[in-house]
Amino acid sequence: xxxxxxxxxxxxxxxxxxxxxxxxxxxxxxxxxxxxxxxxxxxxxxxxxxxxxxxxxxxxxxxxxxxxxxxxxxxxxxxxxxxxxxxxxxxxxxxxxxxxxxxxxxxxxxxxxxxxxxxxxxxxxxxxxxxxxxxxxxxxxxxxxxxxxxxxxxxxxxxxxxxxxxxxxxxxxxxxxxxxxxxxxxxxxxxxxxxxxxxxxxxxxxxxxxxxxxxxxxxxxxxxxxxxxxxxxxxxxxxxxxxxxxxxxxxxxxxxxxxxxxxxxxxxxxxxxxxxxxxxxxxxxxxxxxxxxxxxxxxxxxxxxxxxxxxxxxxxxxxxxxxxxxxxxxxxxxxxxxxxxxxxxxxxxxxxxxxxxxxx
Amino acid sequence: xxxxxxxxxxxxxxxxxxxxxxxxxxxxxxxxxxxxxxxxxxxxxxxxxxxxxxxxxxxxxxxxxxxxxxxxxxxxxxxxxxxxxxxxxxxxxxxxxxxxxxxxxxxxxxxxxxxxxxxxxxxxxxxxxxxxxxxxxxxxxxxxxxxxxxxxxxxxxxxxxxxxxxxxxxxxxxxxxxxxxxxxxxxxxxxxxxxxxxxxxxxxxxxxxxxxxxxxxxxxxxxxxxxxxxxxxxxxxxxxxxxxxxxxxxxx
Numbered sequence: 255x256x257x258x259x260x261x262x263x264x265x266x267x268x269x270x271x272x273x274x275x276x277x278x279x280x281x282x283x284x285x286x287x288x289x290x291x292x293x294x295x296x297x298x299x300x301x302x303x304x305x306x307x308x309x310x311x312x313x314x315x316x317x318x319x320x321x322x323x324x325x326x327x328x329x330x331x332x333x334x335x336x337x338x339x340x341x342x343x344x345x346x347x348x349x350x351x352x353x354x355x356x357x358x359x360x361x362x363x364x365x366x367x368x369x370x371x372x373x374x375x376x377x378x379x380x381x382x383x384x385x386x387x388x389x390x391x392x393x394x395x396x397x398x399x400x401x402x403x404x405x406x407x408x409x410x411x412x413x414x415x416x417x418x419x420x421x422x423x424x425x426x427x428x429x430x431x432x433x434x435x436x437x438x439x440x441x442x443x444x445x446x447x448x449x450x451x452x453x454x455x456x457x458x459x460x461x462x463x464x465x466x467x468x469x470x471x472x473x474x475x476x477x478x479x480x481x482x483x484x485x486x487x488x489x490x491x492x493x494x495x496x497x498x499x500x501x502x503x504x505x506x507x508x509x510x511x512x513x514x515x516x517x518x519x520x521x522x523x524x525x526x527x528x529x530x531x532x533x534x535x536x537x538x539x540x541x542x543x544x545x546x547x548x549x550x551x552x553x554x555x556x557x558x559x560x561x562x563x564x565x566x567x568x569x570x571x572x573x574x575x576x577x578x579x580x581x582x583x584x585x586x587x588x589x590x591x592x593x594x595x596x597x598x599x600x601x602x603x604x605x606x607x608x609x610x611x612x613x614x
Numbered sequence: 615x616x617x618x619x620x621x622x623x624x625x626x627x628x629x630x631x632x633x634x635x636x637x638x639x640x641x642x643x644x645x646x647x648x649x650x651x652x653x654x655x656x657x658x659x660x661x662x663x664x665x666x667x668x669x670x671x672x673x674x675x676x677x678x679x680x681x682x683x684x685x686x687x688x689x690x691x692x693x694x695x696x697x698x699x700x701x702x703x704x705x706x707x708x709x710x711x712x713x714x715x716x717x718x719x720x721x722x723x724x725x726x727x728x729x730x731x732x733x734x735x736x737x738x739x740x741x742x743x744x745x746x747x748x749x750x751x752x753x754x755x756x757x758x759x760x761x762x763x764x765x766x767x768x769x770x771x772x773x774x775x776x777x778x779x780x781x782x783x784x785x786x787x788x789x790x791x792x793x794x795x796x797x798x799x800x801x802x803x804x805x806x807x808x809x810x811x812x813x814x815x816x817x818x819x820x821x822x823x824x825x826x827x828x829x830x831x832x833x834x835x836x837x838x839x840x841x842x843x844x845x846x847x848x849x850x851x852x853x854x855x856x857x858x859x860x861x862x863x864x865x866x
Contacts, residue, residue, distance in 0.1 A: 284732070475718050475736070476729040478707070482715040485704045492664070492702075494690035494719030494779055507729065 270609040284473070287551065288466040295319070295458035296448050308567045312450055313522075318562050319461035320518045325542045325554030326468045327511020332540070333548030334477065335504040336484025340395045340536050341402030344382060345375040345509040347531030348405060349516030354423045354526045355416065362429035364437065364456060368517035375513025376506055383505040387498060390487075399533060406531040423526040431456065437521070453522070460518055464511060468551045471507065480504055512539075545583055547593025556594040616678075617642045617783050617815055618663070618694070623672035625655075625662055625839075632658040634839040636672070640783065640817060645809070647818040647826045650836035651860060656819045657699065659836070660785050664696045665689045676783070687724045695781035699788050701768035703775065705761035709752055712760050712771060713743035716778035742778060749808065750774040766797035770804070780812060787819045798822070802829065827851070835859070 280286055302310040324346060331337050349371030356370040386397040409417045417423055430436045437453040440446055449455055471477060479500055482490050491497045520526055529535065538561065546557020564582065569575035590596040618640040625633040633655045640646055650656050661667040663674055665686040674682045681689055704712050717739045722728065733739070747753040750770050755763060760771060769789065776784060789805065790798040802825055809816050820826045826833060826847075833850045835843040837859040843850055850856055 470732075471729050473733055474729050474731050475722070475726070475733055475739075478711055478714055478733060479718060481707060481711075482704045485706055486702060488666075489698075489702045489704065489775070490715060490719075491686045492666075492690060492696060492698075493716045493775060494687050494724055495715075496685075496687050496724040499725040503725075503727075503729065 274606055274609055284469070287469040288462060291462040291465040295461060299450070299454075300448075308563075308571065310563065310567060312454065314562060314566050316454060316457040316522055317519075317566075318559050319457045320515050320522060321539075321542065321562060322555040322558040323461060323464040323518070324512050324515035324539055325546065325558045326464050326551060327508040327515070328539050329508075329543050329548055329551070329554045330468065330471060330480065330511070331504050331508040332543055333550075333553070334472065334480040334484065335501060337390075337501060337504065338395045338540070339386075339398040339505070339508070340533070340540065341382070341386075341398030341400070342508070342512055342539050343531050343533060343535035344398075344402040344405045345379055345512035346516045346519075346535055346539070347409065347526075348378050349375040349513035350520045350526045350530050351409065351417055351423060353517040353520040354426045357427050357429075357520070358425045362427040363433070364428055364431055364521045367428070367521055368460070368514055371517025371520065372510055372513035375509045375516065379506045379509030380502070383502045383509075387501050387505065399536065402531070402536055403533055406528070406533070409531050410528060417526075417528070420528055422528050426520055426524040426526070428521050428524060457518060457522065460514060464514065465551065465555075468511075472551055476500070476503065476507075541579075541583060545586055545593055547590075547595030549592050550595050550599075552598075553593050553595030556598070560594060615642045616640065617676070619675040619678075620663065621673045621675075623659065623662055623674065624670045625658055625667060626670045632839050633662060633669075636836070636839070636841055638834055638841065638844070640815065642782075642815055643813075645816065645818070645829055645831045646834065647820055647830040647832075648834050648836060649820055649823070649826055653838075654836040655839040656836055657787060658839075660696060660787055660819060664694065664785065687719075690719065690779060690781070691724055693779075693782040694785075695776045695779055695783070696785040697773050697776040697787055697789060699791060701765075701772045703760045703768060703771050705759070707760060708756065709747065709758055709760055709763065709771060710743060710756035713747050713756075713774060713778060714739060716746070716775045717742040720779035746774045746778045749777070749811070750804065766793055766800070769793065769797075770801065773801075773804075777808060777812070777814070781814055783815045783817070785817045785819065788821055789818070790820075790822060790825060798825070805829070 299312060299315045302315055303312060328342055331339055352374035353367040353371040357367055382398070382401050386394055386401060389397060410419055428437060431452055435452045437456065438451055440451045441449055479490065479495060483497055483500060487497055516530070542557040542561045543554045544557070545560055546555060547553025560582065561579065564575055564579045568578055572578060586594060590600070592599065616639050620636060620638045623633055623636040624631065636659060648656050648659065658667065662669045665684055665688070668683050672682070673680065676692060676694055681692065681694070704715065707715070714733070720742060721738050744753065747756055750773065752767060752771055752774060755767065760768065763771060773786065773789060786805065790801050793801060805816060806829060808814065818826065818830065830847055832845065833847055834841055835850060835856050842859060843853045843856050845853070
């Protein structure tokens with residue numbers, strides 16, 4: 255190799271090093287995930303609704319954000335704290351019904367409905383958490399499943415007069431935001447292309463907030479304590495930390511996310527289905543989270559996206575979409591145990607290596 | 615001054631009495647070792663004192679206060695810490711994060727609602743974690759995953775975790791088990807230094823007689839769950855009951 259070529263390789267390597275270092279520094283910034291989420295909610299619908307085939311629609315984009323909020327929160331419990339709840343439908347369903355009932359009985363303000371759903375989920379989680387967290391592992395999963403199913407049958411039977419029983423809750427009335435902005439009011443011009451309508455801004459804002467909140471929690475003392483509990487619970491206890499309370503905190507925090515998402519879902523669908531309390535909903539959120547990847551805040555977002563895409567778009571073309579979902583799930587989990595986000599990470603690592611190796 | 619007083623401590627598992635009416639006191643600043651053949655009840659005793667197991671009978675007073683049957687996190691918060699026989703660490707966290715978990719337990723108590731507080735810039739925690747890692751000679755390895763450490767370093771990290779809270783009393787459960795002679799030497803030196811620098815009373819649960827006789831002021835000997843001797847190293851060495859218990863153990 256001539257001296258000149260060597261020099262140029264050295265230079266390009268220097269630039270690549272610099273680029274990678276700057277990228278790393280940027281990613282470590284606290285605001286980065288929130289900014290990335292904002293960029294995502296602006297760009298994503300443009301791509302998603304204009305795919306060459308099997309393209310999505312705006313309502314589905316909003317639904318993806320709502321389920322992503324649920325999944326992000328669920329992963330604080332599953333991925334970070336290592337607790338598998340099989341009863342999170344309880345918080346999703348209870349929050350959704352609470353928001354619906356509140357809209358009829360008191361106020362249909364979308365933000366207040368979300369707040370009511372979140373508070374309902376949190377209070378319920380404190381109660382069910384105290385009962386379920388007495389045992390670990392499979393017992394915890396089964397207890398949460400049992401309590402979830404109990405909620406389902408209570409809503410179906412004894413409370414049928416209020417919840418609408420098998421027909422679901424149909425009377426939801428959603429008022430304009432702050433009393434003036436109709437959720438369906440579309441924006442004009444460029445704003446209209448990028449942000450569509452008031453409803454989209456509401457759902458997207460909550461999504462960005464959920465990402466920011468989850469990142470903050472993960473980077474707080476809780477994030478490290480949760481991971482430590484997942485790895486060696488007994489040791490955490492012997493370091494003076496009240497493990498049981500931290501587990502309850504993880505449970506309640508995840509339920510808070512579920513509640514916010516459920517409130518948004520009631521605002522979005524203007525209806526609450528009895529299925530929202532059924533165990534299949536608990537299973538769906540587990541699948542979304544694991545499919546996306548449990549080792550980061552962002553994995554579950556990808557999981558929600560893939561799940562809802564197959565459920566709503568692919569199912570329109572292919573009758574056996576559940577089989578497609580199953581095959582997707584098995585393939586991803588088999589080839590990439592760290593989920594779809596693991597694929598992204600692997601690509602990122604490969605690109606980084608390429609850059610650092612330079613052109614030599 | 616007595617820092618820990620145990621009276622009549624008993625633990626039964628079904629028909630087996632693992633610890634039998636054990637009474638023992640530990641003075642502040644002394645170097646006590648608890649020895650005994652395999653199955654003598656040494657680890658069970660530590661587990662009873664530190665809250666891992668509930669005693670069937672008896673009383674444990676720490677600083678004069680009753681801690682019998684208290685939960686492990688409460689006992690640690692009062693200033694009594696322990697290490698484990700196996701390296702009980704957080705394998706997939708970095709060495710630094712391991713120490714940070716311990717530092718959090720020490721700095722903000724057993725539970726705190728600080729889930730929106732930035733960990734970066736929580737200086738008291740970072741400082742405490744750094745100090746322990748430096749003391750244990752692990753600071754250079756702070757960015758490594760704990761599971762990638764060599765065995766001796768893992769055991770030292772285990773000790774570091776137990777020390778981070780600056781306990782008044784520390785139980786070390788066979789800290790040199792499975793170590794090479796070199797690692798053992800390093801570890802013993804570390805233990806002696808830590809005792810000097812941190813003003814901590816250390817109780818050693820040991821198998822290795824050489825270490826025990828070297829660093830103890832007083833030795834308590836357990837056999838089949840009961841205390842059979844308690845005295846200075848010289849007294850213990852000349853004690854016929856101890857020799858019998860140990861020789862019996864070897865013959866079996």
